[in-house]
Amino acid sequence: MIERRPVANAFGHLMLVAMIIIVAFPIYLAVVAASHTIQDVSQTPMPLLPGAELLTNTARALFDGPQLVGVSGATPAIVLMMNSLIMAIAIAVGKIIISLLSAFAIVYFRFPLKNFFFWMIFITLMLPVEVRIIPTYKIVADLGLLDTYTGLVLPLIASATATFLFRQFFMTVPDELVEAARIDGAGPMRFFWDILVPLTRTSIAAMFVIQFIYGWNQYLWPLLIASDYKYQTIVLAIGRLIRAPDAFYEWPVIMGMAVLALLPPVLVVVLMQRWFVKGLVETEK
């Protein structure tokens, strides 16, 4: 659509700039806070321009972890981030595999109660983790999966959203393609791997981005499952740091950790943006 309305354009730009400032300012502040010494940050008013200590502070966060006066022990961010990474990747990959397979079953096979199962899956869309958290916790605890990666990942791995998205995509694949593959002699799994999965790859990429961020940002579930610091995720650890009572916070290091926690999701989005957008807007046929 080509419209020439300079006033509306200017207004639109103004709004966008304002919104970007609102969103970006706290992040900027976190970066600034991470770049000063603890003395500088503790002053009022806090400095608004970046200092010189960014690398030192983030390196400390990464390898030592913030020391809380009055609280013993610290977990270096590198361990926490590794846990987060394992959890986010396992959730994203697991969700994609399970959703692809279940969407494949729902679209391409006839089996008893097919519609019933589809609607069962679909209904769980309306039940977020928080709603079913107590029974889920009970099951995971009974299975002896507390403080394990399996316990962190498994309950979050089934995804109605992804199943639904892949189902919608599969339904747009022309029937002739299935028939051509049948005549070529491709069995169901062959068809799935050789034709369906390659065709779905942009949607898979989009799903990976969404689910990676979902997994990375998980807070409540790790909070319940991971009491051992070895299994704690970075989001959880940041939350815990600022809730220590009567402690003297090492703010620059904490902020360094927060900035570090931002990086992997940003990296995933930046690296996969082209695919992500393609997957959401385009059906490649």
Add this chain to the structure above:
Amino acid sequence: MAKVTLKSVKKNYGPVKAIHGVDMEIADGEFIVIVGPSGCGKSTLLRMIAGLEAITEGEIVIGDRVVNDIEPADRDIAMVFQNYALYPHMSVHQNMSYGLRIRGMDKANIEKRVQRAAEILQLQPYLQRKPRELSGGQRQRVAMGRAIVREPSVFLFDEPLSNLDAKLRVQMRLEIKRLHQQLGVTSIYVTHDQVEAMTLADRLVVMNQGRADQIGSPFDVYGNPATTYVGGFIGSPAMNFLSCRVETGTGGPKAVLADGTALMLPAEWTPPAGNYTIGIRPETMRIARPGETAQLHLNVDVAEELGADTLLHGKLGDEDLVARVPSHAGYHDHSRPGLMIDIARAHLFDPESGLRIAL
């Protein structure tokens, strides 16, 4: 290569009968075209031969195997689809070789077959391209290449040219014809385009609501349509159908049309007197020469100039009549030419059943 036999093949979708029982013998190397309007069951029939649709009743034999319960991949057939059905993420080469790779054929052999098919179809420069980088005609050739490399005993074509523009369609039609002459593989071709049907077919199957109304050579189907339906479907413009009453008497049989015009029928025709539908092809009529007594006069509503010919659309009583005359005849809208009919090429049909009366 193989012959294909259909024995009272039927297909029901629940209570709906799609195919009412088709019997057909297709000889080895024959080019059969199944033609009919949309919804007549022609694609269903083809898909049953391919194995993509289950057979409700009857038997399909390819070669000397009953294939009713054999998977499409094992029927020794190859199919070309209307929308090409190429795998969009594979190159032309991969598209053509996919079926062979699944069968576990060795690389050298695959390469040989793909190269040969590419050579036949002039696809060598495009082997590494993706389907979306090709034009419609090229895609269609890739779809045919995919069928050729399998070296099947039967080719199945499901309206392969209907997505192409008119010029390309004529060209691809010729290519398919040449390909068939070159390879000599039994082919079954479904189309709704009667020109394709007439030009390609060794034999033609005209389908009408799940039945094969007529199976015969294009010349036979055109010249001696078995039913009014076939006469109306094959030929453009369609055969004219006029209701008439046949009277026998001194001077031989004659057909009296609704407006009172009496046409003398050939003396050797001996239909019993009664009501009939007479079928007259537009091209069997001509303008009466000066001095001739015209057999009928047509009130022309519209004269359609086609270049080589003019179509005179008019009414005879209440019934429409179209005559095809050379374009220099000089008749225009609202003229009233006198016409002569080559009555030996007309046909009488039963007005109830639409079946042609054997004379």
